[in-house]
Amino acid sequence: MSHQQIRERIATLPRLDIALKNTPLEEARNLSRTLGGPRIFVKRDDLTGVALGGNKLRNLEFRLAHAMKDDPDTVIVGLDLQSNSARQTVGACNKLDLKTILVLEGRRPNNVQGNLLVDYLLGADVHFAADQREQRAMLDSLAEEVRTSGGRPHILNDNPMFDVASAVAYLEVTLEVMEQLEARELKPDYFYMSSSGKGSAGIMLAKKLLGADFIMQAICATAEFDLPSRTARIANETIAALGLDIEVAEDEVINTEAFVGKGYGIPSDAGDEAVRLFARTEGIILDPIYTGKAAAGLIAHIREGRFEPDDVVVFVHTGGTPAIFKWNELWI
Ligand SMILES: Cc1ncc(COP(=O)(O)O)c(C=O)c1O
Structure with a gap:
């Protein structure tokens, strides 16, 4: 071809x-x-x-385009504490005028550095989960909270x-x-x-x-x-x-x-x-x-x-x- x-x-x-x-x-x-x-x-x-x-910014062009079918105003994503993907997702969502909620696996460190520091700088609403089970439960409960307050959440982990x-x-x-x-x-x-x-x-x-x-x-x-x-x-x-x-x-x-x-x-x-x-x-x-x-x-x-x-x-x-x-x- x-x-x-x-x-x-x-x-x-x-x-x-x-x-x-x-x-x-x-x-x-x-x-x-x-x-x-x-x-x-x-x-x-x-x-x-x-x-x-x-x-990740390149693939977010397709993933977030897919997400737009639901006309979200908030993207919720669960990833690792020092995830590059999380940082780039927040940046991309800022460009698209979408709010981002991060549920990161791990504890908030005393010294916030690297990708996590940039997540905060970008204005993400950052939450921490002890393990993947808790992370999944938090994704769902935070989506429900957004819905209850009149918002339209999209859980990026469920994006195929x-x-x-x-x-x-x-x-x-x-x-x-x-x-x-x-x-x-x-x-x-x-x-x-x-x-x-x-x-x-x-x-x-x-x-x-x-x-x-x-x-x-x-x-x-x-x-x-x-x-x-x-x-x-x-x-x-x-x-x-x-x-x-x-x-x-x-x-x-x-x-x-x-x-x-x-x-x-x-x-x-x-x-x-x-x-x-x-x-x-x-x-x-x-x-x-x-x-x-x-x-x-x-x-x-x-x-x-x-x-x-x-x-x-x-x-x-x-x-x-x-x-x-x-x-x-x-x-x-
Ligand atoms: C800097 C960096 N390089 C490489 C990878 C791996 O990319 P993939 O497995 O999507 O090809 C990632 C993400 O997991 C990454 O953050």
Whole structure:
């Protein structure tokens, strides 16, 4: 399929304009030289504009468009205490003139930092739940409260679009990258990205639809999923949503949990080294929870000798930078 045909399929889905798109693709020459590695191009999806940016703003364009069917005045969402998704949701809702209620899993810390600090700055009504059961109950009771006082709540956790919207977003990002590389007369050999299978499903889909032969290497920040089945399911649901008739198989999925370290949400030495290296060679700020671990994977693969010097590696920077402030001691 051509870029135009793929874009026409994407345009069949309801969508709002929230994120800055066509984000820059920046060659990281110092980083490549320091690592003795391939050519590395960083897709700056940390620069999607709203509330310090990140990958979720692109999928919120589809998720919130879907939510608009209920004509809500308040969006209620339950997420983690330091969620990038929560921060970007509040920012997007502010742009759409919607109120946001966050129900975050965890306790309010004494020192409010990182994404949580930005949530407050953005004016979210922040609540805390001890665990997921309590979180679910609070989502429902807060929605009821909004209704009782004459409002129109939408619980974003019940919105069916999260997986598909993320994949569609990164299908589109792949088109942007291909065009940005084509302008330099280049083609990608590899994509590296922090993903639990949503965004990476979209890049795999792009590869198939375009008949491209790059490798999509995802690096997951958590070990809680069966990544091949999850990614293939999301890719195939996205294919159905776009009315296409191809299929993505589980054995095509390349996603590793090897860089999770001690666990989700806990920085790792390799990830922290990667954050420092990107900062000190390119002035690009990653985060220790997602993008730093993905970059640690890329760095490890370079050190293993997986690449030729003129291979073109696209590293997708999915955002998450406010976490550096939560983990301030790591950088001093
Ligand atoms: C900074 C960052 N990178 C990557 C991801 C993973 O994205 P996905 O699993 O939707 O592809 C997330 C969200 O969970 C994130 O916040």
